[in-house]
Amino acid sequence: MRERKKRETRAALAEAALRLALDKGPDNVTVEEIAEAADVSVRTFFNYFPHKEHAILGRNPEHLERALDRMRTAPAAESPLTTMWFVVDDVLRDLEREGELSRRGELIMSSPSLVYQLMMSSFEDERLLTAGLAERMGEPGGSVRAALIVSASGAACRVAMELHKTAPERSVRDLVAEGFHVLADGLDPGFAPTVPDDTTTNHTMPEEQEGPS
Amino acid sequence: MRERKKRETRAALAEAALRLALDKGPDNVTVEEIAEAADVSVRTFFNYFPHKEHAILGRNPEHLERALDRMRTAPAAESPLTTMWFVVDDVLRDLEREGELSRRGELIMSSPSLVYQLMMSSFEDERLLTAGLAERMGEPGGSVRAALIVSASGAACRVAMELHKTAPERSVRDLVAEGFHVLADGLDPGFAPTVPDDTTTNHTMPEEQEGPS
DNA sequence: TTAATAGTTTGCAGTGAGTGCAAGTTTGTT
DNA sequence: AACAAACTTGCACTCACTGCAAACTATTAA
Numbered sequence: 001m002r003e004r005k006k007r008e009t010r011a012a013l014a015e016a017a018l019r020l021a022l023d024k025g026p027d028n029v030t031v032e033e034i035a036e037a038a039d040v041s042v043r044t045f046f047n048y049f050p051h052k053e054h055a056i057l058g059r060n061p062e063h064l065e066r067a068l069d070r071m072r073t074a075p076a077a078e079s080p081l082t083t084m085w086f087v088v089d090d091v092l093r094d095l096e097r098e099g100e101l102s103r104r105g106e107l108i109m110s111s112p113s114l115v116y117q118l119m120m121s122s123f124e125d126e127r128l129l130t131a132g133l134a135e136r137m138g139e140p141g142g143s144v145r146a147a148l149i150v151s152a153s154g155a156a157c158r159v160a161m162e163l164h165k166t167a168p169e170r171s172v173r174d175l176v177a178e179g180f181h182v183l184a185d186g187l188d189p190g191f192a193p194t195v196p197d198d199t200t201t202n203h204t205m206p207e208e209q210e211g212p213s
Numbered sequence: 214m215r216e217r218k219k220r221e222t223r224a225a226l227a228e229a230a231l232r233l234a235l236d237k238g239p240d241n242v243t244v245e246e247i248a249e250a251a252d253v254s255v256r257t258f259f260n261y262f263p264h265k266e267h268a269i270l271g272r273n274p275e276h277l278e279r280a281l282d283r284m285r286t287a288p289a290a291e292s293p294l295t296t297m298w299f300v301v302d303d304v305l306r307d308l309e310r311e312g313e314l315s316r317r318g319e320l321i322m323s324s325p326s327l328v329y330q331l332m333m334s335s336f337e338d339e340r341l342l343t344a345g346l347a348e349r350m351g352e353p354g355g356s357v358r359a360a361l362i363v364s365a366s367g368a369a370c371r372v373a374m375e376l377h378k379t380a381p382e383r384s385v386r387d388l389v390a391e392g393f394h395v396l397a398d399g400l401d402p403g404f405a406p407t408v409p410d411d412t413t414t415n416h417t418m419p420e421e422q423e424g425p426s
Numbered sequence: 427t428t429a430a431t432a433g434t435t436t437g438c439a440g441t442g443a444g445t446g447c448a449a450g451t452t453t454g455t456t
Numbered sequence: 457a458a459c460a461a462a463c464t465t466g467c468a469c470t471c472a473c474t475g476c477a478a479a480c481t482a483t484t485a486a
Binding site: 080081141147149154155158162180183190 | 340354358364365368369371373376380396
């Protein structure tokens, strides 16, 4: 079966990439090494992954399908963030089962370029999930709330991975759960921006000379 | 004066990078072209900017400093998300101002990837912001809430950029503000995960999306 | 003015990512 | 067995980026 072979090759590459990245640090691994470790040519590597980082992230395209499915088949009464929780929880359970969560998670969070890639590749997923969620919620496509629920859920995941690094006694899933509760209840009941549109605020610090940023 | 010459060269490179990026699209510019346009060698370009994008963005290293400063000098009574709002608002005002005044701002605002790069480099070290905020809040370093406030603020920004693309009549700053309010008040009052810790749940399928896949 | 010196620029050589192409190999089908 | 589709691979190429050492230039001391 071709499908099977492709999946095997993909897995072998992802596995090799992860192992080598853990060994030598994500920036000291070359595609050549990864390809060699997986017994394929460098060129073939790039048939599977557009970037080196994608291989280390080891994202499985099927998972998004299942996520969208879970969202579509969720009970009508389920609140939107609750739905997102189950979607995320499914991932976490899967990763925990494979025992790869902390290995890979820690690695990712330790490397800015990996975090960047993770976010980048999450964006497309987030867009689809947002669309699905907005539909479920009966809100217009441009709903800030729907988009925020998805996007902030991703943020909660990243935060959890980050904190898990320094507090390994708390499981990632536990930390994510806490994050979801905080998000659900409100980040800050005291939020009160007194828009300093013109004057009298000491926060109107001047600006820079070079371009933006 | 050497200082002056360095600043001139830097400006020339940034300017050339911007002009070429506007002309040919940010992805179709080579460092060689930029260097040539600024009358320096390619090698010299890399003495000034670590990456091509930095030149296009004309990134100012002071930005993070300013953000942290704003955070440190915030009134004690200011709630944490409010503080984040002012920090973010500061950046957005820059962009809006530059967007009006300079071609660079326009280019950045027109290109999601550049906007994202900009936000990322502005928040280069989210950990610093998180640490600063946690300290302000008198919470331990591993505070989920502090980390989430910073991280979710970033999410709100990205959501705003994204929505602004399809709904240009709403300003990015306006959309970000709405996002902050949603985050402050709570994403979902109905959040109620019926923790399926052991059995019988039909939602226990592995899955993917945000987490490291 | 001249000579030492410290800061800058540059060429060069090299690594490594990533792409397009065309030829070769495997796998599935008739 | 013959054929086509899918997959792999080598090759040649562009480009980003780095380290090194030579060359250049402004600054300072004598």
